[in-house]
Amino acid sequence: MDARYAERFTNEGGYIHATPWSVGDQGHDNVSHGRANPSMRNAEWV
Structure with a gap:
């Protein structure tokens, strides 16, 4: 799966990217894998 709108926001490797495949689970299940x-x-x- 390709991550769209990916942006690095820390020197330690913090990223934010769109995750349309997990929107239905957000707020209910741990689907972040350490990312926003x-x-x-x-x-x-963003």
Whole structure:
């Protein structure tokens, strides 16, 4: 799967990228894998 709107925001490797495949699980299950996982709309805004 390709991650869209990926942005690195720390020198230690912190990233944020869109995760449309997990939007339905966000807030209920641990689907982040250590990354910030916004919807496509929110990731595009960032």
